[in-house]
Amino acid sequence: MAQLTFKELKKVYEGDVVAVQDFNLKVDDQEFIVLVGPSGCGKSTTLRMVAGLEDITQGDLYIDDVRVNDVAPKDRDIAMVFQSYALYPHMTVYDNMAFSLKLRKKPKDEIDERVQNAADILGLKAYLDRKPKALSGGQKQRVALGRAIVRDANVFLMDEPLSNLDAKLRVQMRAEIIKLHKRIKTTTVYVTHDQIEAMTMADRIVIMNDGFIQQVGVPKEIYDYPNNVFVGGFIGTPAMNFVYGKYTKGGFFESDNVKVKVPDAKAKLLKDKGYEDKRIILGIRPEDIHDENIVLETYKDSHVKLKVEVSELLGAETNVYAKIGDKEIVARVDARDDIKMGDELELAFDMNKVHFFDIDSEERIKNN
Amino acid sequence: MQKLHVHMQQASEHTMVKALLIDLYPSMEFVEKTKTYTHFTIDKADIIELPLESLYDLLVTDFEMRFTLVFHTIGANKLIGTAFKAHLNKLPSGTFSFEETLFHLYKLNPKSLEGIKHNLDALITQSDRTTLLAFGNANMKATNAAKRLFIHRNTMQYRLDHIQEVTGIDVKTFKGLFIIHALQTL
C-alpha cells in the first residue's frame, strides 16, 4: 500500500513542449483517483513519469516518503495498464500474466497461485491457454489488468484502459474495475478523457487542461462547484451553458434578450467583489433551466425566452437545444414530446444554482 | 519483405530480453549484440501485432529498467555507418523513429552529426537536392512542388520515396525534411 505525492512536477519534451507543469497532488493510500481532461492535456505524461517510462524534468515525486525521481522502475513497485492493452502476441494468457513474475524469479507454485487467483477475479479461467489473437477486446483488456494484478504492486496506473472497448463493454468493465479496487484496495491512478468514467469511478477527480491541474475534488464537489469555465464546461452532458453579460446595479444579470434577477446572497458577493456594472459570465447547467409552471411562478424574475432548434426526447427527459437571441442554450426538462423546432418557449433559470465567472480569468467568483 | 532495423540499448545485461525478442519475432536476425546493446532486423510485418511503442511499454514494465529503441529502414545503414550505438547513449529512455532520433541528436549537438553529414553528401545527388528544396518551398505539398519543377505529381512522389530508400530518412515527415536540410547546411 502506498501514498503518492507530486510536488511542482514538470515535464518538458524535446522541442520545448511543456506537457505538464505546476503539478501538485497527494494521492492517499487506497485511493482511486482519476485524471481526466481533453486529449493532449498531459494525463499520459503524468502517469508515465510515475511509472518511470518518462524522465521527470523538474519537481519531486514521492512514493510514501521516498523521492523516486531517479529511482529505477524496478524499485518503484508500480504496475501499469496501457491504453493499447499491449500483450505479448506469442504467449498464452497464462504466460502473459506469469511473465513478469518469472523475471522476478518467483517460485513456480507462487506464480501459479497468483495467476490462478487473478484469472479467477477477472473471469479468465477458461482462457488461460489461449493466445491474445483468439480473445475479444474485452478479454484482452482483462488480461492486461491481470498482468498488473499478479504483480501485487504498491500502486496501479491505468491509462485509458477502456477507450478501445465498445460502449456496453465499457460500462461493464467500469463496474468491474471498481469492484476489483474495493477488493484489493491498491492505490490507483486512472486516466481517462471520458468525464462520465471520471464521475462514476473516482474517489477524487483531478481535472487537467493544457498541462495544468484545473481542479481536484470529489465528483459531486466538482460538478456543483466548478473552479472555472473550463471545468464547468468539461464535466456534465450536455455541457453547462455560459451566457456573457453584465451585472447591473439593480441586482440583475443582463445580456441581449436575457434579464434575470440575482438572488441576494449572490448579489452581495458580486457587489463585494466589485463586479457592479462589470461584464461577467453566467453559467447554468441544462437541468437548472425549468419549464414546470410551479418553478416559473416561483422564479418570476428569471424567465428567459427561447426559440427551439432541436428537441431530443431521451425517455425520462428531454434535451431542448435552443437559442436566446443568437446564443445557443440547452435545457433539460421533463420528458415531453410536444416541443417542435421553431417553438417559442418561456423557461426559468434556477438562479440559486447558477455560477458567475470572471470574464478575464474565467475563474468562478466565490467567497474566499 | 521489407526489413526493419532496430537498435536497442538496455540499462543492464539481460539475456532474457534477447530470448524474448527471438520468441517474439520469428523473422529476427541479430546484426550485433553486446551486453547492453542489440542491433537486429525483423520483417516489417512482424510488428503489426505489437508495435514497437507497445513493446517498449511492456519491456519497461516487465524488466523494470530503461530501454532506448531506435528503428529505421535498411537505407539508413549507409547513412549512419557503424558507430551508431554511441549515439544511443544520448537519447532518453523511449522509442524513436529514425527521423526523431536525428532530430533529437541535432538539437543536443549538431556537431555530433558531422559523420552522418559526410555520408549524406555522398549519398544524395544534385537532383535530389533540387527535389528537396522544391518540396520544402512548397510547404511539403508534393503536388505544388511538382508543378514548380514541371514534372508529374507521381514523379515527385517517386523522387521523395527514392530519397528515403537511399538515406532512410522519410522526408515527408516534418522532422525528416528538417533534418535533411539541416544536415546539408551543417
Ligand SMILES: Nc1ncnc2c1ncn2[C@@H]1O[C@H](COP(=O)(O)OP(=O)(O)O)[C@@H](O)[C@H]1O
Ligand atoms: N514523446 C513526446 N514528445 C514530444 N511531445 C510529446 C510526447 N508525448 C506527448 N507529447 C506532447 O505532450 C502533451 C501531452 O501529451 P499526453 O500526456 O500524451 O496527453 P494526454 O494523455 O492527456 O492525451 C501533448 O501536447 C503531446 O503532443
Ligand SMILES: [Mg+2]
Ligand atoms: Mg493519453
